[in-house]
Amino acid sequence: MTETRKLLMDAAEANIRQKGYNAVSFRELADDLGIKSASVHYHFRKKEDLGLALITRYSERFFQTLAQNTFEAATAREKLTGFCETYRQALVSSDSICLCGMLGAESCGLPEAMTTKVAGFFTANIAWLENAFPSHWPSADKQSRAGQVVATLQGAMMLATSTGNPLWFRQTATHLIEDVMGP
Amino acid sequence: MTETRKLLMDAAEANIRQKGYNAVSFRELADDLGIKSASVHYHFRKKEDLGLALITRYSERFFQTLAQNTFEAATAREKLTGFCETYRQALVSSDSICLCGMLGAESCGLPEAMTTKVAGFFTANIAWLENAFPSHWPSADKQSRAGQVVATLQGAMMLATSTGNPLWFRQTATHLIEDVMGP
DNA sequence: GTCTATAAGATGATAGAC
DNA sequence: GTCTATCATCTTATAGAC
Numbered sequence: 001m002t003e004t005r006k007l008l009m010d011a012a013e014a015n016i017r018q019k020g021y022n023a024v025s026f027r028e029l030a031d032d033l034g035i036k037s038a039s040v041h042y043h044f045r046k047k048e049d050l051g052l053a054l055i056t057r058y059s060e061r062f063f064q065t066l067a068q069n070t071f072e073a074a075t076a077r078e079k080l081t082g083f084c085e086t087y088r089q090a091l092v093s094s095d096s097i098c099l100c101g102m103l104g105a106e107s108c109g110l111p112e113a114m115t116t117k118v119a120g121f122f123t124a125n126i127a128w129l130e131n132a133f134p135s136h137w138p139s140a141d142k143q144s145r146a147g148q149v150v151a152t153l154q155g156a157m158m159l160a161t162s163t164g165n166p167l168w169f170r171q172t173a174t175h176l177i178e179d180v181m182g183p
Numbered sequence: 184m185t186e187t188r189k190l191l192m193d194a195a196e197a198n199i200r201q202k203g204y205n206a207v208s209f210r211e212l213a214d215d216l217g218i219k220s221a222s223v224h225y226h227f228r229k230k231e232d233l234g235l236a237l238i239t240r241y242s243e244r245f246f247q248t249l250a251q252n253t254f255e256a257a258t259a260r261e262k263l264t265g266f267c268e269t270y271r272q273a274l275v276s277s278d279s280i281c282l283c284g285m286l287g288a289e290s291c292g293l294p295e296a297m298t299t300k301v302a303g304f305f306t307a308n309i310a311w312l313e314n315a316f317p318s319h320w321p322s323a324d325k326q327s328r329a330g331q332v333v334a335t336l337q338g339a340m341m342l343a344t345s346t347g348n349p350l351w352f353r354q355t356a357t358h359l360i361e362d363v364m365g366p
Numbered sequence: 367g368t369c370t371a372t373a374a375g376a377t378g379a380t381a382g383a384c
Numbered sequence: 385g386t387c388t389a390t391c392a393t394c395t396t397a398t399a400g401a402c
Contacts, residue, residue: 002367004367004368018291018292019205019289019291019292020203020204020205020288020289020292021203022202022203022205022206023205023289023292025394025395025396026395026396026397027394027395027396035367035368035369036368036369036370037395037396037397038368038369038370038371038397038398038399039367039368039369041396041397041398042367042368043367045397046396046397047395047396047397096291097288101288101338101341102288102289103345104341104342104344104345105203105280105284105285105288105289105341105345106202106203106206106285106288107344107345108201108202108279108344109201109202109203109206115345118345119345119346119347122342122345122346123346143354144354144355144357144358145358147339147342147350147351147354147355148335148339148354148355148358148359150338150342151335151338151339151341151342151351151352151355152331152334152335152338152339152355153338154338154341154342155284155333155334155335155336155337155338155339155341156330156331156334156335156338158284158287158288158334158337158338158341159287159305159330159333159334159337161287161290161291162286162287162288162290162298162301162302162305163302163305163306164302167330168330168334169334171327171330171331172327172330172331172334172335174327175327175328175331175362176331179358179362179363180362185385187385187386208376208377208378209377209378209379210376210377210378218385218386218387219386219387219388220377220378220379221379221380221381221386221387221388221389222385222386222387224378224379224380225385225386226385228379229378229379230377230378230379
């Protein structure tokens with residue numbers, strides 16, 4: 001992958017995660033890199049192409065980091081802690097919410113292909129958690145608990161950034177782990 | 184309040200809650216009502232004025248509905264259930280997320296006055312919950328649990344709408360009440 | 367790969383007629 | 385209150401030169 005393409009995606013991801021998909025323009029991204037908007041169109045023919053590439057890269061990165069964070073996790077509790085930690089890193093490293101959390105909120109106003117990909121990110125999150133939970137749990141419980149975890153962490157990122165208080169995330173994640181796994 | 188002004192706010196709220204603040208234009212709202220965009224500017228001089236009016240009205244409505252839903256609530260559990268039910272109604276009646284959840288996600292890209300008002304909605308939510316929880320709880324617990332509740336419900340709305348599956352909200356809310364209040 | 371130039375349309379906003 | 389007319393600006397996107 002080209003260096004410029006990478007820098008464009010970095011700038012786009014950062015901006016979208018802070019302001020939303022519709023608040024980011026090719027001109028703005030071009031200015032960030034010191035090039036012209038026509039050059040951005042060389043790397044991404046349409047804005048939707050950029051959006052799709054961002055979701056793909058974000059998702060791959062997320063599951064890579066998740067794998068690293070749970071490499072030594074033996075118990076379900078350790079796996080869930082690693083999952084929460086992966087979300088926390090995404091929040092802290094960029095001081096902004098999850099890319100798919102933002103796009104999920106804007107879902108109805110996005111190109112359909114993007115909507116589908118974002119939903120795929122969430123179902124993959126849920127599937128990972130279902131697999132991480134103790135195998136003796138009823139599968140209905142594993143599913144509903146997985147949804148609860150994703151929902152809680154996504155909401156906690158939003159609450160933490162919009163109020164400017166990262167404590168809301170940390171406290172919520174701590175409660176969540178205890179609530180789901182027991183004391 | 185004028186009828187047109189009310190209809191404009193209805194259209195704006197519905198559209199923003201589905202697509203986000205930056206995806207909604209005065210022209211679009213005007214078309215919805217069969218008037219011209221210049222007429223929209225008569226009712227709301229700037230877009231920001233419309234945004235602020237929407238947050239105010241949404242917040243007032245929310246706390247009115249919340250009061251109705253918890254009018255007969257005697258226990259903390261019943262109050263929390265009424266709180267979750269108020270969120271559920273907002274989701275089901277419009278098939279879209281909370282206005283402040285959307286604006287909270289887009290927070291960094293909004294006029295500062297809007298950002299402040301949105302944060303105020305969340306802190307008011309949290310304050311209501313802190314007051315609803317059993318008085319014998321340590322205040323740090325009341326605060327962190329209140330944040331957890333708001334974060335969870337906001338995230339659950341986003342997850343439910345973006346995946347098109349309202350079950351994620353219902354299951355999550357059910358777990359949440361049990362987790363916070365005990366079995 | 368990046369540029370200039372350009373198109374076609376959207377957007378927030380205003381002035382002034384009715 | 386609503387309209388027409390208009391504005392400057394922004395947006396996505398393309399064609400073709402370098």
